[in-house]
Amino acid sequence: xxxxxxxxxxxxxxxxxxxxxxxxxxxxxxxxxxxxxxxxxxxxxxxxxxxxxxxxxxxxxxxxxxxxxxxxxxxxxxxxxxxxxxxxxxxxxxxxxxxxxxxxxxxxxxxxxxxxxxxxxxxxxxxxxxxxxxxxxxxxxxxxxxxxxxxxxxxxxxxxxxxxxxxxxxxxxxxxxxxxxxxxxxxxxxxxxxxxxxxxxxxxxxxxxxxxxxxxxxxxxxxxxxxxxxxxxxxxxxxxxxxxxxxxxxxxxxxxxxxxxxxxxxxxxxxxxxxxxxxxxxxxxxxxxxxxxxxxxxxxxxxxxxxxxxxxxxxxxxxxxxxxxxxxxxxxxxxxxxxxx
Amino acid sequence: xxxxxxxxxxxxxxxxxxxxxxxxxxxxxxxxxxxxxxxxxxxxxxxxxxxxxxxxxxxxxxxxxxxxxxxxxxxxxxxxxxxxxxxxxxxxxxxxxxxxxxxxxxxxxxxxxxxxxxxxxxxxxxxxxxxxxxxxxxxxxxxxxxxxxxxxxxxxxxxxxxxxxxxxxxxxxxxxxxxxxxxxxxxxxxxxxxxxxxxxxxxxxxxxxxxxxxxxxxxxxxxxxxxxxxxxxxxxxxxxxxxxxxxxxxx
Numbered sequence: 001x002x003x004x005x006x007x008x009x010x011x012x013x014x015x016x017x018x019x020x021x022x023x024x025x026x027x028x029x030x031x032x033x034x035x036x037x038x039x040x041x042x043x044x045x046x047x048x049x050x051x052x053x054x055x056x057x058x059x060x061x062x063x064x065x066x067x068x069x070x071x072x073x074x075x076x077x078x079x080x081x082x083x084x085x086x087x088x089x090x091x092x093x094x095x096x097x098x099x100x101x102x103x104x105x106x107x108x109x110x111x112x113x114x115x116x117x118x119x120x121x122x123x124x125x126x127x128x129x130x131x132x133x134x135x136x137x138x139x140x141x142x143x144x145x146x147x148x149x150x151x152x153x154x155x156x157x158x159x160x161x162x163x164x165x166x167x168x169x170x171x172x173x174x175x176x177x178x179x180x181x182x183x184x185x186x187x188x189x190x191x192x193x194x195x196x197x198x199x200x201x202x203x204x205x206x207x208x209x210x211x212x213x214x215x216x217x218x219x220x221x222x223x224x225x226x227x228x229x230x231x232x233x234x235x236x237x238x239x240x241x242x243x244x245x246x247x248x249x250x251x252x253x254x255x256x257x258x259x260x261x262x263x264x265x266x267x268x269x270x271x272x273x274x275x276x277x278x279x280x281x282x283x284x285x286x287x288x289x290x291x292x293x294x295x296x297x298x299x300x301x302x303x304x305x306x307x308x309x310x311x312x313x314x315x316x317x318x319x320x321x322x323x324x325x326x327x328x329x330x331x332x333x334x335x336x337x338x339x340x341x
Numbered sequence: 342x343x344x345x346x347x348x349x350x351x352x353x354x355x356x357x358x359x360x361x362x363x364x365x366x367x368x369x370x371x372x373x374x375x376x377x378x379x380x381x382x383x384x385x386x387x388x389x390x391x392x393x394x395x396x397x398x399x400x401x402x403x404x405x406x407x408x409x410x411x412x413x414x415x416x417x418x419x420x421x422x423x424x425x426x427x428x429x430x431x432x433x434x435x436x437x438x439x440x441x442x443x444x445x446x447x448x449x450x451x452x453x454x455x456x457x458x459x460x461x462x463x464x465x466x467x468x469x470x471x472x473x474x475x476x477x478x479x480x481x482x483x484x485x486x487x488x489x490x491x492x493x494x495x496x497x498x499x500x501x502x503x504x505x506x507x508x509x510x511x512x513x514x515x516x517x518x519x520x521x522x523x524x525x526x527x528x529x530x531x532x533x534x535x536x537x538x539x540x541x542x543x544x545x546x547x548x549x550x551x552x553x554x555x556x557x558x559x560x561x562x563x564x565x566x567x568x569x570x571x572x573x574x575x576x577x578x579x580x581x582x583x584x585x586x587x588x589x590x591x592x
Contacts, residue, residue: 092426218448222441226426229487231391233494234415234442278474280430 014283021290025074028297032070033062035301037309068196073300073314074293075199076191076255077265079206081292082213083251084266085273085285089224090244091154097267098252101158105165106136107256112169116176129257130205130250136161137249141242190313191259191300198258205254209247210289217285220244224279262315265292268322275329295322342366343388343418343498343529348397350380350387356395357383358553367497370520370530372540375550376574381533382423382502384550388531389420389500401498415442419494421487423502423533432478432486433471436461439493461492464519481512488516492523499523501532505539517543537574541565541589549573565589 034040040048040058047053048062080098087096098104110132114121121128143157222235223244230237252266273279273288281287299318304311343365351357357380365371373381386392388399390406399406401417409417419439428435439461440454450458462468465485475483484504491499505516513536520530520543534540540547541561549557549569557569562580564570570578576591 218441221430222438224426225428225435225438226422228386228391228420228422229425231411232389232415232418232420232422233438234410234412236411274429278429278431280428280434 014277014281014287017277017287018283021287021294025290025294025297028294028301029070029074032073032297032301033066035305036061036066064196068194068199069191069300070297071199071203072194072258073191073297075203075206076259076262077269077292077294077296078210078289079251079255079292080262080265080296081269081273081288082210082285083248083255084268085270085279085288086213086220086244086248086251087266088270089220089279090241090248092224092226093155094271095267096155096158098248099261099264099266100155100162102136102140102161102165103133103249103252104256104261105162105169106139107133107253108261109165109169109172110135111257112172116172127257130253133249133253133256134246136165137245141245190303190315192304192311192313194258202254202258205250209250209254213247213251213289214285216240216244216247217282220285221280260315262296262318264315264318264322265296268326269295271326272329275332342400342402343531344400345388346398346400348384348387348399349395350383350392351395352383352392354395356553358550358555359396361397361555363548363555363558365498365529365531367529368524368527369545370524370532370543371546371548372544373531373533373548373550374537374540375556379550380553381550385500385502385531385533386420389418390414391420412442415494415496417496418498418500419491419496421491421499421501421504423506425483425487427476429474429476431472431474432467432482432489433458433462435475435486436489436493439490439495442494457495458493461489464492465489466515481508484508484516485512488519497527498529499531501530503533503535506535513539537570537578538589538591541578542587561589562587 030042030045034042034045038058038061040062044053044058045062048059053059083103084097087098087101088094090096091101107129111129113132114124114128118124140154140158140161143161144154147153147157219235219240222233223230223237223240225233227237230240255262269292270279270288273284273291277284277287296314296318299321300314302321303314303317306312306317345361345363348361349356349359350361361384363371373384375381383392387394390399390409390411401409401414406414436458437450437454440450440458441448443454444450459468462471465488467482467485467489470478470482470486475486478486488501488504491501501520504520505513508516517539520532524530524545532540532544541564544561547557547559547561547564548555549564551573556573557564557567559567565578565580570576579590579592581588581590
């Protein structure tokens with residue numbers, strides 16, 4: 001009961017959470033830039049960020065390794081979480097996530113195709129992944145429309161398309177095992193070795209669509225009341241749903257092209273935020289984005305420092321930390337007598 | 342004036358009902374009745390532009406349905422659906438969604454909007470539930486919350502699909518009384534009802550559906566006297582005068 005009651009009883013609390021979320025994100029960014037095989041002090045970091053130190057080893061580590069990595073983790077976490085939240089709202093389905101409606105597998109397959117057959121065009125990675133995600137989500141959407149366009153058919157079509165594209169990816173990996181990209185990193189998801197240029201390339205897509213998603217937030221809430229209610233309130237249901245699906249594809253495509261398949265964030269974070277503050281709040285999407293960034297950055301920090309100097313792909317840590325927490329929330333929800341699903 | 346002209350309704354090009362022409366006027370309650378599967382809800386949803394008509398047209402105050410934007414339409418016509426998606430929002434925020442068609446691009450509510458929301462909550466008597474999740478209240482309370490949302494939409498036309506079905510007697514009566522009050526405010530109410538007795542009691546006009554069309558459109562007394570009720574439902578219906586007004590018995 002208390003969980004559900006907090007969900008909107010005190011709207012002030014949601015606003016009060018904003019500085020807290022920002023502070024913890026700030027702290028994680030600081031830790032992510034300073035902790036590592038070569039520790040960098042606060043003073044040293046300040047000198048680097050202010051442009052006073054542009055020659056030392058520390059400068060090069062921060063500039064070429066830790067900063068791109070930190071930014072990538074934040075952006076991808078945010079993008080995946082938002083993408084999942086949008087999909088869950090639009091499809092009225094708590095199981096929906098970027099990995100379930102074919103978006104991830106489309107982006108993944110196209111990224112691999114690009115790497116296998118056009119390795120010299122590696123700079124076009126995000127664009128290629130985006131094309132893949134769009135094509136597969138359009139395919140899923142068209143299939144679902146043709147077969148009745150209910151919420152269930154979209155999920156079913158997504159599962160079928162995902163599985164088809166996934167097997168294409170597997171076939172490609174089997175036939176061209178020397179494909180020039182970190183295979184394991186890609187499949188499990190990792191933020192290691194991300195060059196700054198790639199972050200700069202993906203960032204506008206993610207930031208732009210995140211802003212659009214925040215603008216669209218109210219309409220998405222209306223849509224989540226069900227098609228009939230949304231229609232009778234004057235919302236253009238078809239157009240809003242299509243636009244939201246495109247936005248979700250764009251978000252997850254830019255993320256997949258940057259860091260590989262970290263789909264789990266997209267499923268878990270929206271649920272966590274929902275059970276903490278409820279999805280009715282106007283700040284729901286903001287908190288989802290922020291929580292995605294915090295969790296992913298935190299997990300990346302763990303992934304690269306736990307067995308230093310070796311590091312785990314972040315996808316593993318995400319699942320290790322995320323799943324038990326997620327299950328805990330589910331059980332707590334059940335014991336409190338309400339189910340949000 | 343809410344007019345249906347030669348309307349054909351149905352799903353996927355297959356008509357359920359053809360050639361329906363009806364006029365609904367402000368300050369009147371018109372109830373659509375008929376056996377299961379006669380297309381009551383389909384007709385109401387088509388009238389409310391939730392479904393596309395297969396043929397014919399719907400006109401609101403002289404202007405065709407398709408000449409309205411969705412938003413303009415929703416500013417004039419509210420619709421209460423028969424069933425609702427489970428959404429985990431509070432009663433208060435559900436009712437505020439009723440103001441959605443009237444909000445500008447910023448989607449922020451003005452004082453007038455908030456007042457209408459409070460009025461709607463008070464009218465339905467669910468002010469105390471405002472911060473409770475929809476998942477935690479009874480079916481009757483949920484129906485009241487959705488009805489409050491439709492009231493907050495503040496439209497001259499209200500279309501209600503089974504507003505009182507599955508509710509216990511007290512809530513049922515309460516909703517019927519509310520329909521009377523809304524009518525007194527000059528609203529045009531079009532309802533689909535399962536409870537024929539209640540429909541006959543509260544309505545100004547009854548639209549009886551059957552055989553793929555309108556069997557009768559008449560005042561309740563005239564309908565009962567004409568014997569069409571018996572033909573349509575297979576039960577005899579008698580009008581009884583009581584201290585509280587006209588009541589109907591089915592035998």
